[in-house]
Structures are given as C-alpha cells and as structure tokens.
Amino acid sequence: MRQFLRDSGHLIRPAVILLAGLGIFLAVRTAFIPKAFGEYGHYDPAALERIRARSVSYAGQDQCVLCHDEQAKARAAGKHAHVACEACHGPQASHALADDPSAHKPPLPDVANLCRRCHEKDAAKPKGFPQVVTAEHSGGALCNTCHQPHNPHL
Amino acid sequence: MDITRRDLFAAGGKLLILASVGATLEQITGAAPPSEAYQAAEHWWGMIIDIDKCIGCGNCVRACSNENKVPKGYFRTWVERYEVNEGTHPEEVQPHVESPEGGINGFPPSTREDLKSFFVPKLCNHCAESPCVQVCPVGATFISPDGVVLVDQNYCLGCRYCIQACPYGCRYLHPETNTADKCTLCYHRITKGLTTACCENCPTGARLLVDFKNPKDPVHELLRANKLQVLKPYMATRAKVFYKDLDGSVR
Structure with missing residues (x-):
C-alpha cells in the first residue's frame, strides 16, 4: 500500500487539486446562477417580474373618464370620440393615480402645435382625414378660438 | 411466517389503491387555486398596424418616449414617411424615406401630390423566431412565455450582437446603462390589463395591440378579413x- 502511494503520488496530487477546483467551480456556479434560471428558456425568469414592476406614465382612458364626466360626454359625441384623453393632454398617471389629484394639476395643451401635428395638410396623410393648411385656414388664430377641442364640429 | 404469491399480490394491490387515492387527494386539495393574477401562458401578444389610418402625427413616438424614458435621439418606435415615384422604370424605383427625429414632432408638410406617399410606423416585431435572441451569448x-422579446438588463453584457442581428433595426445600446434596449411591447402595461x-x-386607431391566444380578440376577424403582411417575410423571423x-x- 505504502509502495502504491509513493509510486502514484504524482497522479494523486493533481487529481486532488482538480477535484478541489471542480468543487469551487460548482460552488461559485450555484451561488451566482439563480435557482429558477432556465425555467422557461435560457434566461432568468425573475427578469419578467423586474420588467413588469416598471411604473406606468399613461394612466389610460378608463381612469380619466371616472372623474371627467362632462368632457367624456362632449368627446363621445364628436369626431374625437376615439382619441384618448392623454393623446392630447400627455401622460397623467401622476395626476390620475395620486391620492390628491388636484395637487398634480396637468398643464393645458399647447394648442398651436397640438392640432397642427394631426391636421396640417400633408400629401402622405390618408385622403379622407380632415386636413387644413393652417396659415390659410385661420390666418394665425388658434384653433380653439372657433373649435371646441373635445367636440371640434362648429 | 410464509408469504405466498397470493398474499404478496393482495398486499401490493391494497398499497397501490391507497397510494393512488392519496395522490388524487393531494391533487384535489394541494392544487393551487385559480388565481386572478396575470397568466403569461394564456397570452400571445402582437400588433396590427393599419397603414391607411396613420397620419404621421408622432403621438406614438412621444408616448413611447415618455412611458419608457427612452433617451433622447433613440427610438423604440418611430414613423417613416415614404415617397414612391411610380412613374419611371419600376426596377429603378428607390423610395424616398425620411424620419426626422423618428417623427417625434410629426413631419414637415409635404405637398408632393404627384408621388405615392404614406407613413409607416415601426417598432420591434416581437418575432417568434427572433434572430436577436438566437445570437445572445448570455441569455x-x-x-x-407570452411572446414578447425582452432584455434582462442584469445579464446584458453590452456586446451588441443582438443589435446587429435584428433585421429591422429595432435595438440600440442604452447610452447610460450600456445594455441593449428595445421595445418591451409595454410589458409593464399589458400585464396589468x-x-x-x-x-x-x-x-x-392605426395601431392595435392584439392577443392571438384570446379567442375573443378582434385579431382573428382582422386576419381573416384583410390582406396583412409582415416586414421582410423572407427573413423567416415569424x-x-x-x-x-x-x-x-x-423595407
């Protein structure tokens, strides 16, 4: 036995080092790779929860009409019925989801640019879509001097 | 005590019955109650874009930018204006494409009534066989599970392979985090309803979020009643x- 150990010592020592290395590798691997990794595919499923946890800026149509009944009715009666509130008023989650919405009063939209983005005449726009050359149409007057934006028909 | 073969079978049979009753009981009592929480396996998200409804106002680009805090000068969605001259030899036609600032402020008015022109909103196509996912070396x-192509910022090395692999140019390297970034199909919104x-x-209403796994979704009627196309079908990205x-x- 002693003879065997002496003769194969040069094999046993690297084998021990190799096994120890393998052990350290496996320990580090288990420590760093999340348990659920690979549950659905080659990725960490916890990432799904992390991405889901991001906050919302646009509260969504349904939130607005909970309180703003009058505007919702006016809008539903006109051509802008399918334009969401936040499409013009901007992201309002901080207003709609706040404990005290009046503390986060949204600013009024910038009418000079807002209407023009959709309704300025452009050859690429669908032919049936209402478009005007603003300079000729109103002579510089703001759109809301004549049109009521929630129901723009005169 | 002698055990005959008959005894053995009888005992085995009883054990088997007991075990199966136990297993069934466990299935009945131990099964998770049907939860109201979002079930990813019940959805398969996509989008339908109606070119004939797009007016190039850039609302989508601004909304995306606000919602996802997209860094200035980068776009998860953008709008292109195409101007195609059909008058000359068809093989020579190169459409004129422009997208000033991704169309975030709309477009300068075009008066070229002699050209065929239209707007094309673009975003990640959330391919079912997506090339960008195939090349990522680190997962x-x-x-x-609901068909949205996502990036795990904690794992991304910023090697940019995916940015090169995307045939639609929908990815960019986020200048602050130095990780790949892209449209998440507002995963944080669609999973909340x-x-x-x-x-x-x-x-x-040029853009419509659709769920292919929901039998009540209008997508099924839209797919049946219309001629729909995907971009670059020859790339076989589904x-x-x-x-x-x-x-x-x-293109």
Missing part, C-alpha cells in the same frame, strides 16, 4: 407585427 434577451402607450395614444395595406416598396 440576456429572450422570448417571454392596459394597452401599450403607443396604442393608447394613437388618435386614429414577426408578430402585421401591417394592413402595406406597400411593396417598404
């Missing part, structure tokens, strides 16, 4: 953003 980008920021804010009335010149 940082993946297709979620909201629609995406771009669909919410599209004034003409893109899930479908375009209605798409012109052949769009």
Whole structure:
C-alpha cells in the first residue's frame, strides 16, 4: 500500500487539486446562477417580474373618464370620440393615480402645435382625414378660438 | 411466517389503491387555486398596424418616449414617411424615406401630390423566431412565455450582437446603462390589463395591440378579413407585427 502511494503520488496530487477546483467551480456556479434560471428558456425568469414592476406614465382612458364626466360626454359625441384623453393632454398617471389629484394639476395643451401635428395638410396623410393648411385656414388664430377641442364640429 | 404469491399480490394491490387515492387527494386539495393574477401562458401578444389610418402625427413616438424614458435621439418606435415615384422604370424605383427625429414632432408638410406617399410606423416585431435572441451569448434577451422579446438588463453584457442581428433595426445600446434596449411591447402595461402607450395614444386607431391566444380578440376577424403582411417575410423571423395595406416598396 505504502509502495502504491509513493509510486502514484504524482497522479494523486493533481487529481486532488482538480477535484478541489471542480468543487469551487460548482460552488461559485450555484451561488451566482439563480435557482429558477432556465425555467422557461435560457434566461432568468425573475427578469419578467423586474420588467413588469416598471411604473406606468399613461394612466389610460378608463381612469380619466371616472372623474371627467362632462368632457367624456362632449368627446363621445364628436369626431374625437376615439382619441384618448392623454393623446392630447400627455401622460397623467401622476395626476390620475395620486391620492390628491388636484395637487398634480396637468398643464393645458399647447394648442398651436397640438392640432397642427394631426391636421396640417400633408400629401402622405390618408385622403379622407380632415386636413387644413393652417396659415390659410385661420390666418394665425388658434384653433380653439372657433373649435371646441373635445367636440371640434362648429 | 410464509408469504405466498397470493398474499404478496393482495398486499401490493391494497398499497397501490391507497397510494393512488392519496395522490388524487393531494391533487384535489394541494392544487393551487385559480388565481386572478396575470397568466403569461394564456397570452400571445402582437400588433396590427393599419397603414391607411396613420397620419404621421408622432403621438406614438412621444408616448413611447415618455412611458419608457427612452433617451433622447433613440427610438423604440418611430414613423417613416415614404415617397414612391411610380412613374419611371419600376426596377429603378428607390423610395424616398425620411424620419426626422423618428417623427417625434410629426413631419414637415409635404405637398408632393404627384408621388405615392404614406407613413409607416415601426417598432420591434416581437418575432417568434427572433434572430436577436438566437445570437445572445448570455441569455440576456429572450422570448417571454407570452411572446414578447425582452432584455434582462442584469445579464446584458453590452456586446451588441443582438443589435446587429435584428433585421429591422429595432435595438440600440442604452447610452447610460450600456445594455441593449428595445421595445418591451409595454410589458409593464399589458400585464396589468392596459394597452401599450403607443396604442393608447394613437388618435386614429392605426395601431392595435392584439392577443392571438384570446379567442375573443378582434385579431382573428382582422386576419381573416384583410390582406396583412409582415416586414421582410423572407427573413423567416415569424414577426408578430402585421401591417394592413402595406406597400411593396417598404423595407
């Protein structure tokens, strides 16, 4: 036995080092790779929860009409019925989801640019879509001097 | 005590019955109650874009930018204006494509009534066989169980392979985090029952978020009643953003 150990010592020592290395590798691997990794595919499923946890800026149509009944009715009666509130008023989650919405009063939209983005005449726009050359149409007057934006028909 | 073969079978049979009753009981009592929480396996998200409704207002680009805090000068969705001259030899036709600032402030008015012109909104196509996912060396980008291509910022090395692999140019390297970034199809919204920021804010309904696994979703009727196309079908990416009335010149 002693003879065997002496003769194969040069094999046993690297084998021990190799096994120890393998052990350290496996320990580090288990420590760093999340348990659920690979549950659905080659990725960490916890990432799904992390991405889901991001906050919302646009509260969504349904939130607005909970309180703003009058505007919702006016809008539903006109051509802008399918334009969401936040499409013009901007992201309002901080207003709609706040404990005290009046503390986060949204600013009024910038009418000079807002209407023009959709309704300025452009050859690429669908032919049936209402478009005007603003300079000729109103002579510089703001759109809301004549049109009521929630129901723009005169 | 002698055990005959008969005894053995009898005892084995009783044990088997007991075990199966136990297992069934455990299935009945131990099964998780049906939860109201979001079930990813019950959805398969995509989008339908109606070219003939897009007015190039850039609302989608602004909404996406606000919702996802997209860094200035980078876009998860953008709008292109195509101007196609059909008058000359068809093989020489190169459409003129422009997208100033991704169309975030709309477009300068065009008066070229002699050209065929239209707007094309673009975003990640959330391909079912997505090339960007295939090239990621570390499993940082993946297709979620509900069919959304996402990036795990904690795993991304910023090697940019996926940015090169995307045939649609939908990815960029985020200048602050130095990780790949892209449209998440507003995963944080659609999993809460909201629609995406771009669909919410599209004034003409040119964009529609669809769920292919929901039998009541209008997508099934739309797919049946219309001629729909995906971008670059020859790339065999099985893109899930479908375009209605798409012109052949769009790349």
